[in-house]
Amino acid sequence: MKIKNITIQGFRGFNEERNIDFHDRLTLIYAPNSYGKTSISEAFEWLLYGITSKVEKADSKEEYKGSYRNCHLPESLTPFVKATFVDDNENETEFHGDLAEDETIQRFVNGQKVERWPLAQDISKVPRPFILQHALKYLLLVRPDERFQGFAHLLGLEKLDLFQRNVVSLCTKSDSCIPVEVNQLLKNVSTLETRLASQPSLATIEKAFKKGVTGLAETYEAVESECRQRVPPETEEESVRPRLLKIREDTVAKIFKGRIAPPSYSEEEKRVNVEDDKFFLNCITDPFVKKYTELLALVTVQHILERAEFFDLGIKLLDKIPEKCPFCGRSIDDALAKHIHDEHANLATEKKRNEELQNQRTEIIKLLAELKSRLDAYQTRHTDKAAQLLALEPTLDKLKTILVPKHQAHFNAVETTILELTTAKNNLETSYSKVLVALAKVETSVTESEEDAALVKVLGETLAEYISDARSYVRTVTGKVSAMSDADQILKHELDALAGTEDISVLIELLEQWRNVKKKFEIKGILDSLKDLRKSVDQYVANRVLEAISGELTSEVMEWYGQIKTTGDPDVHFDGFDIERTKKGELKARRVQIKAKSYGKDLVSAVSSLSESKLNVLGLCVSIATNLKGKSTFDFLIIDDPIQSWDAEHEIKFIEVIRRLVERGKQVILMSHNHKWIDMIRSGCRTTNGLFYEITGYTETGPHIAEIPWARWTERLKEIDAIVKDQTATSVKLQQAEEEIRIVNAELTSELYFKIKGIRKKPHDLNSTKVRKMLVECGVNSNLVDRITETFETTDDAHHAPVDYTANRQRIQCYHAWAHELAKLLKDSHEA
Amino acid sequence: MNNKVTSQHSSREEYLDELLAELSEPVHKRLIQAYRGNDPVQSMESELGKILMEVLNRED
Numbered sequence: 009m010k011i012k013n014i015t016i017q018g019f020r021g022f023n024e025e026r027n028i029d030f031h032d033r034l035t036l037i038y039a040p041n042s043y044g045k046t047s048i049s050e051a052f053e054w055l056l057y058g059i060t061s062k063v064e065k066a067d068s069k070e071e072y073k074g075s076y077r078n079c080h081l082p083e084s085l086t087p088f089v090k091a092t093f094v095d096d097n098e099n100e101t102e103f104h105g106d107l108a109e110d111e112t113i114q115r116f117v118n119g120q121k122v123e124r125w126p127l128a129q130d131i132s133k134v135p136r137p138f139i140l141q142h143a144l145k146y147l148l149l150v151r152p153d154e155r156f157q158g159f160a161h162l163l164g165l166e167k168l169d170l171f172q173r174n175v176v177s178l179c180t181k182s183d184s185c186i187p188v189e190v191n192q193l194l195k196n197v198s199t200l201e202t203r204l205a206s207q208p209s210l211a212t213i214e215k216a217f218k219k220g221v222t223g224l225a226e227t228y229e230a231v232e233s234e235c236r237q238r239v240p241p242e243t244e245e246e247s248v249r250p251r252l253l254k255i256r257e258d259t260v261a262k263i264f265k266g267r268i269a270p271p272s273y274s275e276e277e278k279r280v281n282v283e284d285d286k287f288f289l290n291c292i293t294d295p296f297v298k299k300y301t302e303l304l305a306l307v308t309v310q311h312i313l314e315r316a317e318f319f320d321l322g323i324k325l326l327d328k329i330p331e332k333c334p335f336c337g338r339s340i341d342d343a344l345a346k347h348i349h350d351e352h353a354n355l356a357t358e359k360k361r362n363e364e365l366q367n368q369r370t371e372i373i374k375l376l377a378e379l380k381s382r383l384d385a386y387q388t389r390h391t392d393k394a395a396q397l398l399a400l401e402p403t404l405d406k407l408k409t410i411l412v413p414k415h416q417a418h419f420n421a422v423e424t425t426i427l428e429l430t431t432a433k434n435n436l437e438t439s440y441s442k443v444l445v446a447l448a449k450v451e452t453s454v455t456e457s458e459e460d461a462a463l464v465k466v467l468g469e470t471l472a473e474y475i476s477d478a479r480s481y482v483r484t485v486t487g488k489v490s491a492m493s494d495a496d497q498i499l500k501h502e503l504d505a506l507a508g509t510e511d512i513s514v515l516i517e518l519l520e521q522w523r524n525v526k527k528k529f530e531i532k533g534i535l536d537s538l539k540d541l542r543k544s545v546d547q548y549v550a551n552r553v554l555e556a557i558s559g560e561l562t563s564e565v566m567e568w569y570g571q572i573k574t575t576g577d578p579d580v581h582f583d584g585f586d587i588e589r590t591k592k593g594e595l596k597a598r599r600v601q602i603k604a605k606s607y608g609k610d611l612v613s614a615v616s617s618l619s620e621s622k623l624n625v626l627g628l629c630v631s632i633a634t635n636l637k638g639k640s641t642f643d644f645l646i647i648d649d650p651i652q653s654w655d656a657e658h659e660i661k662f663i664e665v666i667r668r669l670v671e672r673g674k675q676v677i678l679m680s681h682n683h684k685w686i687d688m689i690r691s692g693c694r695t696t697n698g699l700f701y702e703i704t705g706y707t708e709t710g711p712h713i714a715e716i717p718w719a720r721w722t723e724r725l726k727e728i729d730a731i732v733k734d735q736t737a738t739s740v741k742l743q744q745a746e747e748e749i750r751i752v753n754a755e756l757t758s759e760l761y762f763k764i765k766g767i768r769k770k771p772h773d774l775n776s777t778k779v780r781k782m783l784v785e786c787g788v789n790s791n792l793v794d795r796i797t798e799t800f801e802t803t804d805d806a807h808h809a810p811v812d813y814t815a816n817r818q819r820i821q822c823y824h825a826w827a828h829e830l831a832k833l834l835k836d837s838h839e840a
Numbered sequence: 841m842n843n844k845v846t847s848q849h850s851s852r853e854e855y856l857d858e859l860l861a862e863l864s865e866p867v868h869k870r871l872i873q874a875y876r877g878n879d880p881v882q883s884m885e886s887e888l889g890k891i892l893m894e895v896l897n898r899e900d
Contacts, residue, residue: 167852171852171875174880174881175872177881178884178885184885185885185892187896189893190892193896531895534895540865541871544863548858548859552855
């Protein structure tokens, strides 16, 4: 798609609304520095992407906060940017972006609010159609990793780049992904390894252990051998460990009995706790309370049941003698009979409801029994958890003599844990007792048909309090697991040291933890293998990027670079892209190499060898090449001040590049602070017939933009004269002359209209209808009006020639003469 | 050239498929597969945690 126009209000350097129309081939905008050129390219960037690249790349986003809104825009107005885009089929779409207060963009397509632009997916995949000075600096003169990122961005490989960075992050910072339980296992095995290393008598095992996963079988054999040496020879294989345990326990018990058992919950216990919590909470939710309170109705329906019995009997008797009352013999009319039957039917419904409530009562009794049973199990599960640890309380003094002063912190942890667990357990027991009392009252109320809504309310409150206390208890318990596990290990070691059973203890632990030892090696293997994964991903990504940069990108950039390359200065030039390699020839991760050559000899890097001017040229060529690759959604290219720091030769050569871009179908919008250079482009691209704007001033209201004719109509007429006179002019030249005649006629009409009516109309907006209307208004004779209008007949309103167009010298000569006639009329009107 | 550009702008799914075809280690394959999730980083990290927990909880 191409851009037809843009309107900017209150955005960056623009305050009051300004509109700029664009030529479908080339539009030049001249402005001295700080007159709002860059605001135009930023307005486009923001409109398309919701952010400008300057803000996107800023180290501190804070510094750019509020920078989109022009500070002179009145509070009541909303900053906006809107642009009309034209697709290949000449369909126009208006993209309108309002700047919201939170600096986000509110999007509207043809006036309808949308979440994202149509083609948003395509837009995100293709290079951005902007060539910005600061972006070039970010591409080349940055750290290698940032350069890699810049190239990935340009080539549409951002997702691949992000993927690589994410994988590297995972592989280098995997510690944060290791679950607590796995970390605990690694820590335990590591402690065991340290203890093993401290036992000279077990050196054979240690040596094998150090071999890692390959020495596992050897380690186990050594463990078995050492164990055998410490038990009587006749000991059966399965009795070796119990025997060692007994030897150790007997020896250690002479010093201290008991252990600091870590009160952890197994996975199964955790699951059951969650299920019980859910069940308890269900018991205090509305459905249960409603079911219970409905039972109150059972009492009130008792008298109805008695009436129902009476009516049952009466109806049976009435069936035998329908017209008389079975009790008093009074005659019964139809109305009364109907009333009696209706009453009987209603009572039957009530009876049915009563039966349902009886069933409901049975259900509630069952539910309460289940609640009681699960509460008992739940309470036992929790209190048992800390029982062993709390049993240490009476022996704390003895424990202190073993652990303090060497392990004061661990002893303190044990003491504090016992204290906190005792408090948590007491709270739990108190709230449990309250639940039991409340539950018993509800049970009694149901079994004795004395339901009371207040009772179930109390049960609910006590249950909620109990669940809360239980959760708090679980948190206390689980929060102590690690510290108690450590303290337990320390106590064990100290006792072993005191009793001289360290080697036996290590052997027992090796046997007990053998599965964990194997798992440790497996886990370690997985974590170590992440290095290989990183390497694979690095190589894959490097290859993908290499494929993208070294082949076509290099040749395309070389081609454009060749266009701008100067010949007068030293032969130090860009020589293609590559990915840096290791000495072994492997691709280095995230290292784009920009090669350079000097008089045929390779240089280390273009970045360090090329002048700033040449680096700018190179950056520009990279942007152009990536923008021209394949079919892009965008058929336009916005180039913002490309020639800063260039020398005159580069400036001239770049004009040819612009011409080639236009010839390749790109709509080029070029901005520059260099008036002379802009004039050179207009002259160099004379036949392109673009649009030229000058930003002539800048005030609080924003830039003052004036459209300047691309070429004076007098110059154009001279050129047409030359073509018409040239008998060898090709049909292409003749077509060009015919097009020029139309432009001249539009410009003449515009000037005449301004002269006579005082209103300025843009020549490039005029078609045959508008020209006719304006000439008639100016009082031009109808004959000339008809002829001038005829010159527009070989094109449509969008100035496109029909498919079957052929240049006709005779016709063009006529058109040429008529244009001169109109020019004379304008000249005469000036003189008059 | 158009084909090349298409491959350069290939979707995440395409390059993940390509990379997976190059990997032989099942654990690595699982981690890369996890990158297809809605929150790729979180999904990959939790997959690693899951793999390690599987080793931990495996009954030999």
